[in-house]
Amino acid sequence: MIERRLVTEALRMLLETATGKPCGTGALPLTAGKPAEPPYSVIRSLPLTLDGAPFSDLHEDAGTQYQVECVARSHAQAEWLADRARTAVLGRNTAGQWLNPLTLPGWSCYGRGLALDAGPEDDPSAVIVSYVIRFQLDWTPAG
Known part of the structure; x- marks a missing residue:
């Protein structure tokens, strides 16, 4: 059985490292x-x-979904961070390999997809812009 907290932490670290911005x-x-x-x-x-x-079998595949909220002070800044987040999770090199591997002991992330790209939502009263993205991550036992 996949340990969800480990997937969550691996994705958090990937986003923080690849975007260069904090991720909660x-x-x-x-x-x-x-x-x-x-x-x-x-x-x-x-x-x-x-x-x-x-x-009850320990060898089933798992599909995890995560919502990423990019929070910024301006529309352009929110789109910039969302672009970096999409590239961090979905980007591949010319050989077709992920730019940023998601590593989890005993598991291989064989599929990544964009489940939703809702775009930015400006809140002028709060001086905050939120951009929502959802990712689907597909896992299978390694080895």
């Missing part, structure tokens, strides 16, 4: 113990699906 898990990220200033991203776990072997 379900909440505003902290930088040096203080709330991060925009731009930053927040990931949220969405439904988990299992496919293949019976639930």
Whole structure:
């Protein structure tokens, strides 16, 4: 059985490293113990699906979905961070390999897809722009 918390942490680290901006898990990220200033991203776990072997079998495939909220001070900044997040998760090199591997002991991420790209939502009263993206990650036991 895939450990969801490990997938969440691997994706959080991938986004933070590849975008160069803080990423929180379900909440505003902290930088040096203080709330991060925009731009930053927040990931949220969405439904988990299992496919293949019976639930009691440890060799089933798993599909995880995550929502990434890119938070910024301007429309352009939100789109910039969303572009970096999409490239971080979905980007491939000329050989077809992922630019940023998602590593999880005992599991291989064989598929990545864009489930939703909702675009930016400006909130002039809050001086914050939020851009929502959802990713589907497909996993199979390694080896």
